[in-house]
Every structure is written in C-alpha cells, then in structure tokens.
Amino acid sequence: MSSVPSQSLSYLDLINRCDNTTINHSAPGDFSDALFEELTPLRLSADPDSPVIGLLRPIMIQQLSADNERSIKEGKKELWFLDPKLHNGFASLQAWLNTPSKRTTALKELSERWRDEEVFPDVSGKRKWRNEMYPVYKDPFGVHDYPSDAGRDDYNYAFEIERSVCALFGIVTYGVHMTIYQESIATRSLKIWVPTRARTKQTFPGMLDNTVAGGIPSGMGMFDSLVKECMEEASIEEHVVNAHARGAGVISYFYKTTAGWLQPEIEYVYDMPMPLNADPVPFTPKPLDGEVESFDFLTQDQVISKMRAGLFKPNCALVLIDLFVRLGYISPENEPDYMKIVTRLHGRFDYDLWQAQAQA
CATH class of the missing domain: 3.30.750.160 (Transcription Regulator spoIIAA)
Structure with missing residues (x-):
C-alpha cells in the first residue's frame, strides 16, 4: 500500500462518513439518533x-x-x-x-x-x-x-x-455492488474499473462509484438485479456476468443524510475478477443509460488516493474497503484499526433497540 498524506481520510474515517448513525437508549424514554433527535x-x-x-x-x-x-x-x-x-x-x-x-x-x-x-x-x-x-x-x-x-x-x-x-420512513433498503478488477498475484498488484457518476444523477452527482451498482427492485432477486445493472450502466453482457461474477458477501451500514433522513442499507457484494490472459473487451465497461459519465481503469494506489480524498460516494468506498480486506491488501499486519474496520462493515442498525422501544 502506498503512503498517503497524514491529513487524508483513513479507512475508519471513510466508514464513519457512511455508517454515521447509532441509536441512543441510555435511559427510559430516551430513544433517539446520535444527534438526539427523538425517533x-x-x-x-x-x-x-x-x-x-x-x-x-x-x-x-x-x-x-x-x-x-x-x-x-x-x-x-x-x-x-x-x-x-x-x-x-x-x-x-x-x-x-x-x-x-x-x-x-x-x-x-x-x-x-x-x-x-x-x-x-x-x-x-x-x-x-x-x-x-x-x-x-x-x-x-x-x-x-x-x-x-x-x-x-x-x-x-x-x-x-x-x-x-x-428514507422518510427509515426503511432498510437493499442493493447490489460489483467490482471488476484484475489482479496479478505474482506482482501483488491490482487494477479496478471505476466509473464517474453522471452530473445529472439525483444523488451524489459527479462522484466516483463501484464498477456496477444499483438498488434491488421489488420482485427481482439479487443476481438478476446485478445482471440488469451490468447491462444498463456498463454494457456488460449477461453471459459474461453469468460466467464470471461471483457473490462475495454483504456490507451493511446506517447512513444519515446531511438533511437528517435515515437510510439503513444492506448491499450484496459481487466480484468480477478479470483473468490476466483474457480478452479485455468483454470486461470493459462502457456507459449506456446515462447514469455514468465515464469509466477509468485505475491502479490500486490511484483508487486509494481518490478514496482518501473523499471522491467516492460514501457507500462505494466501503465496498472497496471490503474488497481490499478480502484480497488481503488490508490486514492486521498493516492496519491498526483492522478489527474496527471489519466489524463496522457488517452492522445491524441497532435494530434490536427498534424492537425493544416499540414494545416499551
């Protein structure tokens, strides 16, 4: 991992920007978010x-x-x-x-x-x-x-x-996020396809994103949603997704918008590793539906630099941190906050307190 300026965002800082809400229930009658707004x-x-x-x-x-x-x-x-x-x-x-x-x-x-x-x-x-x-x-x-x-x-x-x-009702929502990457085990190097969101997007316009990402619409399964988003956002054909995409778990976080709205979210995470000797064309994303402005094939150091500069959509930074953990680039040996990072990527939104309060 390359060194970064001391003033840049740490991995834990990036998680805190997205998983930024906890529920307070320290006394009878006290049920509020982290800024003490009654819920x-x-x-x-x-x-x-x-x-x-x-x-x-x-x-x-x-x-x-x-x-x-x-x-x-x-x-x-x-x-x-x-x-x-x-x-x-x-x-x-x-x-x-x-x-x-x-x-x-x-x-x-x-x-x-x-x-x-x-x-x-x-x-x-x-x-x-x-x-x-x-x-x-x-x-x-x-x-x-x-x-x-x-x-x-x-x-x-x-x-x-x-x-x-x-978000008005604080309802848990679900999405799929996939990273297309190429890794050389011999040189311990990684390159990732990174899109720039269109300036016309309703949310986080112009920020960096995961290779493919989108919500899971009602009545559609996780993998079918991924196949749909791969074509719509990145022009990746269904047969390529079926052959090369693989489930890699989930991340979950409790996000509160700058306006105070609550968005607990669960994202199903997928990987699409590109074989080193494969034809790159089927794996090369191209904008299709106007939600992405462009795609860039960035080195890991470039991705980390942009993450730490705060250029990624907050939840997309978490998906990349999860990828680096799973591939061993973030480890207990090189990251003092390793356990905090790993556990924070898989939160439960203090959901047990929601239930307890409703039964009080």
Whole structure:
C-alpha cells in the first residue's frame, strides 16, 4: 500500500462518513439518533407482536398526524395508528391495511400526493422521484420472498414503496455492488474499473462509484438485479456476468443524510475478477443509460488516493474497503484499526433497540 498524506481520510474515517448513525437508549424514554433527535419506531400494525419496519423522525410524526386529519375531513379511512405515548411508544399502519396489496396501494397514493404537493421536495419531490418500487420486509434480515398472491400476508414481504420515499420512513433498503478488477498475484498488484457518476444523477452527482451498482427492485432477486445493472450502466453482457461474477458477501451500514433522513442499507457484494490472459473487451465497461459519465481503469494506489480524498460516494468506498480486506491488501499486519474496520462493515442498525422501544 502506498503512503498517503497524514491529513487524508483513513479507512475508519471513510466508514464513519457512511455508517454515521447509532441509536441512543441510555435511559427510559430516551430513544433517539446520535444527534438526539427523538425517533419513533414504525410497526407494520398496532399488534404487540408486529415487526418494526422503520424509524420516524418528529417531522414525520407531524406529517402522519396531519394526513390522518386530512383523511377524516375527506371521509376516508385513516392510514396511521399513532400511539398517544409517542415519546416512548410507536406508530403503525392501521389494522385495515392487512395485506401487501392494500399497503402498497395506500402508500403509493400517499407517496404520489406528497410528490405532487412537494411535501418533502429534498427527498421525494418531483425532481427526486425515482419511479422505482422497493420491497419492505417484516424482518429486514430475513428472506427476500415475493408473493404470488399479494392478498395473502404470510410472507416476509410486507409491501412495496417508491424508492425515494424509503428514507422518510427509515426503511432498510437493499442493493447490489460489483467490482471488476484484475489482479496479478505474482506482482501483488491490482487494477479496478471505476466509473464517474453522471452530473445529472439525483444523488451524489459527479462522484466516483463501484464498477456496477444499483438498488434491488421489488420482485427481482439479487443476481438478476446485478445482471440488469451490468447491462444498463456498463454494457456488460449477461453471459459474461453469468460466467464470471461471483457473490462475495454483504456490507451493511446506517447512513444519515446531511438533511437528517435515515437510510439503513444492506448491499450484496459481487466480484468480477478479470483473468490476466483474457480478452479485455468483454470486461470493459462502457456507459449506456446515462447514469455514468465515464469509466477509468485505475491502479490500486490511484483508487486509494481518490478514496482518501473523499471522491467516492460514501457507500462505494466501503465496498472497496471490503474488497481490499478480502484480497488481503488490508490486514492486521498493516492496519491498526483492522478489527474496527471489519466489524463496522457488517452492522445491524441497532435494530434490536427498534424492537425493544416499540414494545416499551
């Protein structure tokens, strides 16, 4: 590993930029994020055994209360149950929303109204709208199933919701990230294909990214999502992905945006190592759908320099750190924060505290 200026970001600094939220629960009635903003767990229903599916900021409690009042005035069913003891309680969907299809329909109408009325323009307004449906699971660490009958409620799948709205509700989201690289074991050298995000992207425009990355849309599996993103973002053919991509685990982190919105995320990580004697053409990414401005084949030292300068999208730096750990370039012998780094790449978002608070 090359030496870097002392003022540059360390690997642990890079993790702290992305995994930047913890839950405080040090005293009765104290359930807040790291900056002591009171949070309210969002249950699927008011049933005592109902799972927690998200976390709500005070501004969201106010908005849900206002939406209930609006529903009453319009003679419609209320969507939200709001515990009168919200400072140490929970919120939930109403009992009549008892199937995935009912929840999806109700939240789609709500999300689109918020979009059109620019209720939260910095998150899910017209300019931030993604037009992608994301799955919400009863157990965020459980199976990614999908109902053949959305009128039944015996799946881990609970409903689906517009991607840009997930952060408003503090819902766990999922993605796939893949690195195309070439490694010489003999010379202990590594080169990585690195894209620059388009300046028109809704999030992190112009920053550096992983070779291929994207969210997992509702109803699609992890590897199928990867195949889709490989073609759309990088012009990598499906047969190449099938032959050479391999699963390499997951990373997870609890990210809070600069505006305070909560984004706990799980990313499924894939590698595509390029054989040294292989034709490079099938592995060479090229922009296709306009989300990537360009690709560069960078040495490991160049990648590390740009990471430590803060040029990578925060979660993409974590994927690269995970790669360096797995390939042995970050080790206990050369990194004093090794154990902190490795354990921080696989967090649980203090999820047990979400559940405990909702049952308090």
